[in-house]
Amino acid sequence: MDTFYIQTFAALHKLGMFSFSKGFVPWNNDQSGSPLDVLRWQVYAQPHVGFGKLNVPERLAFSTAALTLNEYVDLDPDKTGISLGTVFGSISTDLRYMESVESGFPSPAYFTATLPSSAATEVAIMFKLKGPDRIFVGNETPGLTALENALTLLKLNKASSMLVLLVNGIDRKEKSSPFITLEKGMSTYCYGLLLTKKRSNHGINYRIELSTDDTTLAKNSQQRTEESYFFDLINAMMKKRNIKLTYSIGTLGGSIVLTKER
Amino acid sequence: MNHVVFEQAEILTPLGNCSETIDNLFHGTGAITEGPCFGVPVAYASFGDTSFRALDLCAEKFKHEIISSAFVPEKTVFIYCAAKGDIRALEQKECTQSPLLDEQARLVCDVLAIEPKRIMVVSNACASGNVGIELASDLLQSGAFSQAILFSFDTLSRFVVSGFHALSALSEAGARPFDAERDGLTLGDGAAISLLSYRKAAPGDIIVAGCGSSNDANHRTGPSPTGEGLYRAAQAALENANMLSEEVGAIKCHGTATEFNDAMEAKMLDRLFKEGCPPAVSLKGAIGHLSGSSSLVEAALSCAFIKKRTLPKTFGFEKSGVEESIGISAQPQQFSRPSVLSLSAGFGGLNSAILLKENA
CATH class of the missing domain: 3.40.47.10 (Thiolase/Chalcone synthase)
Known part of the structure; x- marks a missing residue:
C-alpha cells in the first residue's frame, strides 16, 4: 500500500493566516478580517509587481501557495503539480470583463483571468511549478476532489509532489450577482497542502490516508461544508495532533486520517 | 490485461x-x-x-x-x-x-x-x-x-x-x-x-495507451518559446504508454495558427522525433479552434484517423512557415502504425498529450 505525506500547509481564513512556517498570524487591526485583504508582504518576502492586479481567486491562491511553500527546501519544481479546487472559478472577473465588452473596450487582462484555471497557472508561473495541473470546479467537493486527484497523481508517479489548493472567494461587490447564491458565496478562504510520496527531512511528514465510502453517507445525517473539514485538518496539524475525519458532503462520503510520523 | x-x-x-x-x-x-x-x-x-x-x-x-x-x-x-x-x-x-x-x-x-x-x-x-x-x-x-x-x-x-x-x-x-x-x-x-x-481490449479497439501533462510555468497567454512544456507532456505520454517516439504513427497537432504556438510546436516535435516526424495534421484550419472542447473533439476524430490509417490535409497550409521540417501536408497522408499522438495546450502554459492506439 502506498504511503503519502503532507509536508507543509497554509490557510487564509477569516480568523487570520495559518501556516507551518509562521504558525497563526491574525489579521491586522486595519484589515477587515477577510482573506481578501491579504497583503503581499504578509505572505511573500520578494517583490511581486502584479500582486495588486490579481483577481480574487488568483490572489488567494498565490498567497496561500507562498505561505505553503515558504522555507520548504525539498521541492523539485519540475516535478511538482497543482491540483486546485474552486467553487466559483472566476465569476467576479467574468462580470467585470463583460462590463468592459459592453463598454466597447474588451479588457485582455480581465479576459485571460476569466478562466477558472488562472489561479493555478498564476501559482505555477510564480513558483516555476512544471508538473501536471488539474483544475476542478464545483459547489460541494472541489477541494476533496483536488486532494483525491493529487494522491492519484502521486500514486501513478506523475509528480513527486502536489500542491493542493482549495479556493473560494468573490469580490464583495459581486455578492449581489444573480449567479451567486448566498449558500455558495458565504465564505472566503483558501487552503493549501503540499503532498509527497516520500518522507522529507524538512517537512512535517504527516501521513495522509483518504478513502471514499458510500456507507458514510447513511451514517452521517449532519452534513458539513467541505471548508469545515479542511479547517479541522489544518487545526490538527497546527496543534501537532493526529486526526480522523469522517466526511459526508452531498453524494460523497469517506474518511481522512492524518498521522504524525516520528 | x-x-x-x-x-x-x-x-x-x-x-x-x-x-x-x-x-x-x-x-x-x-x-x-x-x-x-x-x-x-x-x-x-x-x-x-x-x-x-x-x-x-x-x-x-x-x-x-x-x-x-x-x-x-x-x-x-x-x-x-x-x-x-x-x-x-x-x-x-x-x-x-x-x-x-x-x-x-x-x-x-x-x-x-x-x-x-x-x-x-x-x-x-x-x-x-x-x-x-x-x-x-x-x-x-x-x-x-x-x-x-x-x-x-x-x-x-x-x-x-x-x-x-x-x-x-x-x-x-x-x-x-x-x-x-x-x-x-x-x-x-x-x-x-x-x-x-x-x-x-479486443483487437481493433482504440485504447488510451498513454497520457501526460505539464505546465510551462512561463506566461499567462504565450507558450514556452522552446516548446519545453508540451515536449515534457508528450514525453510523459510516451513513457506512460511504454512506447518510443518512432512507434508513433501520426500526430494530431494543437496547431492554432498563431505565430508563437506553431513555432513552439514545431520545435518540440523536431526534438521529440529525432529520426523525423511522422505524418502530422492540424484540424483548426478546417473546423476552427473549439476552445475547451477542441481536444475531446479532436481525440474522437483521431480515433477515426487511426481506423482509416489516413490523416486529412491541413486546411490553410500551403508553404511551411516554421523552421523545422515536420510532417504537415496540404494533402491527405497515410500512415502505417495504428496510433496518434494528440497534443493540446491552453492559456497559462497548460499542456497535455494523449496517445491513442488501435489494439493489436
Missing part, C-alpha cells in the same frame, strides 16, 4: 457530427467563413444550426448517441470538460442558464437522463478535453470507476470572440496552421461526448 478503451464518441463541429465531419475533412471541405463574428471583423467556424450553442439543446442532441445498454450508472464518473462552457447568461441577463460549470454539468446529466456515481468538472483552459481523458484514465485504472462519460462544450460567443480579438490572436481571413502566411487562430463551435471503460 485491461486497457482504457475509447468505446464510443460523438461530436458536433461546424462540419456536422462525427461521420459528417470526417467526410468533409477528407473531401476537402472546411467550415471557416468570413466575418464579422459578433461584430468583430474576424473569420469563424459556426455550427450549422446555432441553436446548439445552448447547452441543453446540444446535450439533447447527444442523448441517444452514447449511452449504451452497457452503461452502469453506479460505476460511472461523469466528467464535464470546459474552459468556459455555456456563458450566454453572462451576456443575456434574461437567460436562466447558469454560467457556473458545476451547475452546467448537472444540467447535462439531467438532459441525458443519467445519474452517475460522481460528477466532476475539469477546467484546464483549451486543454480541458485532453486533461479530462487523462483524468478518466487515471480514475478507471485506479479501480474507482469502471466507466467514464466525458462531455465537452465550448462555443462561439461575444464574450470569447471579443477576448481573443483584444489579445490580437484572431485571423481576419481564417486560420492557416504552420503556414508561412499564418496570422492567427479562428474560433469555432464545438461539443463532444465519449464513453471510456476499463476492460480487456
